[in-house]
Amino acid sequence: MTPPLHLSLAGQAVDVLRELVLTGEIPPGTRVNEVELAQRLGISRGPLREAIRHLASEGLLVLAPHRGASVPTADAADVQALFELRTALECAATELAASRRSDADVVRLRAVCEESRRAYSAGERFPYRLDLAFHQALLDAARSPRIAEQVRLVQQRVVLLRSALRDDPPHQHASLDDHDALVAAVAAGDPSRASDVMRKHLARVCAQMLTSLG
Amino acid sequence: MTPPLHLSLAGQAVDVLRELVLTGEIPPGTRVNEVELAQRLGISRGPLREAIRHLASEGLLVLAPHRGASVPTADAADVQALFELRTALECAATELAASRRSDADVVRLRAVCEESRRAYSAGERFPYRLDLAFHQALLDAARSPRIAEQVRLVQQRVVLLRSALRDDPPHQHASLDDHDALVAAVAAGDPSRASDVMRKHLARVCAQMLTSLG
DNA sequence: GCTCTGCCAACTGTCGACAGTTAACATCGT
DNA sequence: ACGATGTTAACTGTCGACAGTTGGCAGAGC
Numbered sequence: 001m002t003p004p005l006h007l008s009l010a011g012q013a014v015d016v017l018r019e020l021v022l023t024g025e026i027p028p029g030t031r032v033n034e035v036e037l038a039q040r041l042g043i044s045r046g047p048l049r050e051a052i053r054h055l056a057s058e059g060l061l062v063l064a065p066h067r068g069a070s071v072p073t074a075d076a077a078d079v080q081a082l083f084e085l086r087t088a089l090e091c092a093a094t095e096l097a098a099s100r101r102s103d104a105d106v107v108r109l110r111a112v113c114e115e116s117r118r119a120y121s122a123g124e125r126f127p128y129r130l131d132l133a134f135h136q137a138l139l140d141a142a143r144s145p146r147i148a149e150q151v152r153l154v155q156q157r158v159v160l161l162r163s164a165l166r167d168d169p170p171h172q173h174a175s176l177d178d179h180d181a182l183v184a185a186v187a188a189g190d191p192s193r194a195s196d197v198m199r200k201h202l203a204r205v206c207a208q209m210l211t212s213l214g
Numbered sequence: 215m216t217p218p219l220h221l222s223l224a225g226q227a228v229d230v231l232r233e234l235v236l237t238g239e240i241p242p243g244t245r246v247n248e249v250e251l252a253q254r255l256g257i258s259r260g261p262l263r264e265a266i267r268h269l270a271s272e273g274l275l276v277l278a279p280h281r282g283a284s285v286p287t288a289d290a291a292d293v294q295a296l297f298e299l300r301t302a303l304e305c306a307a308t309e310l311a312a313s314r315r316s317d318a319d320v321v322r323l324r325a326v327c328e329e330s331r332r333a334y335s336a337g338e339r340f341p342y343r344l345d346l347a348f349h350q351a352l353l354d355a356a357r358s359p360r361i362a363e364q365v366r367l368v369q370q371r372v373v374l375l376r377s378a379l380r381d382d383p384p385h386q387h388a389s390l391d392d393h394d395a396l397v398a399a400v401a402a403g404d405p406s407r408a409s410d411v412m413r414k415h416l417a418r419v420c421a422q423m424l425t426s427l428g
Numbered sequence: 429g430c431t432c433t434g435c436c437a438a439c440t441g442t443c444g445a446c447a448g449t450t451a452a453c454a455t456c457g458t
Numbered sequence: 459a460c461g462a463t464g465t466t467a468a469c470t471g472t473c474g475a476c477a478g479t480t481g482g483c484a485g486a487g488c
Contacts, residue, residue, distance in 0.1 A: 057271035085360040092302030146299040
């Protein structure tokens with residue numbers, strides 16, 4: 001039998017609180033009240049504090065001494081710094097993916113791209129879910145668990161800002177093309193081209209976010 | 215007056231416990247007893263638990279449900295994954311440093327290199343302190359606070375393994391040469407050459423650690 | 429002698445309460 | 459009316475105690 005992944009109240013609180021932050025139910029700038037939230041979750045302040053600190057270590061909350069935790073707000077400089085980190089990590093992961101990918105990885109990547117195009121053609125907004133799935137599939141192909149973990153954390157922080165990407169068809173179309181180009185380079189086993197495409201893709205996304213903010 | 219950096223007991227406990235782990239006073243594989251350590255630090259279990267969780271988020275401790283925290287031990291695969299991450303981050307930082315460095319940055323880097331050579335010539339073992347100082351100076355020149363923070367965390371984990379690097383003069387000499395080559399490329403404003411030198415430098419360090427382990 | 433089962437000690441996970449600090453409000457002085 | 463100051467309520471930081479789980483040990487059964 002697999003040991004239960006988290007039965008601890010603190011672990012559950014991490015999951016619930018993460019969702020509350022990522023879905024925007026606790027919007028950026030909001031301060032978190034420990035006693036109130038503890039009652040809402042039906043737990044004591046101890047486990048909740050541990051959950052809060054954990055989320056803070058992931059960058060989803062910021063702590064101020066004697067003033068508690070709040071959901072971070074980002075300015076242009078923050079976005080730039082965040083994308084410098086994301087670019088460093090994802091370009092490296094993309095290079096590794098181009099070197100290490102299996103046939104199954106390529107199949108998977110193509111499938112995600114096709115599903116994205118279907119959804120886009122069907123008039124849906126480009127589902128963020130599929131964008132994440134694509135990047136996740138790329139990370140799987142890279143077979144570097146630590147880099148994958150760090151990328152996951154950075155992407156989480158980006159999700160906090162994703163309101164900036166809603167409803168921009170040109171940007172979404174460009175992203176679909178980027179993804180296709182990425183898959184082609186990875187499938188061809190060309191790390192430097194793949195990395196280059198990724199760098200440009202992220203630069204576009206970053207620029208898009210900066211204009212949407214400022 | 216600058217507000218005290220951490221007056222909270224949890225914050226102090228983080229610093230003390232981090233030092234205990236990094237200096238090897240609590241060696242890898244050792245389990246940490248909460249009540250015992252709390253008494254030793256003269257604090258209650260609450261703040262200590264927060265400190266433990268914080269160190270765990272930095273990778274300096276690993277948590278097992280109902281079995282507490284212990285200092286992690288690394289095998290070859292861990293070292294490889296760790297250096298893949300480190301390479302991704304430091305190569306990116308090096309590229310940025312080559313683009314953004316000021317004259318003062320170059321002066322600083324040269325000074326650290328010279329001090330390292332002096333120490334080495336004087337028959338000292340290559341002080342790890344100076345190696346950290348060099349990489350830190352490089353990060354300062356890169357002006358990317360998030361990447362710098364992540365590198366700091368990875369380097370911390372590497373310190374846990376640094377016993378593997380003691381007393382290897384050929385390796386130390388090669389590292390000194392690497393550092394000089396790095397400074398030259400950064401000073402010349404050549405990002406791709408600088409990144410390349412860094413990649414090879416880290417590959418050598420990683421290989422050295424792997425042979426020392428297995 | 430070996431294995432399985434049931435108990436036991438030690439430790440972690442959790443809780444409720446107290447103390448110290450912060451920030452906002454009301455009050456006083458000018 | 460405006461600013462400075464004292465006061466107070468709310469919240470965080472900390473503590474000690476209780477409960478549940480884990481792993482080891484002793485003893486019974488084969």
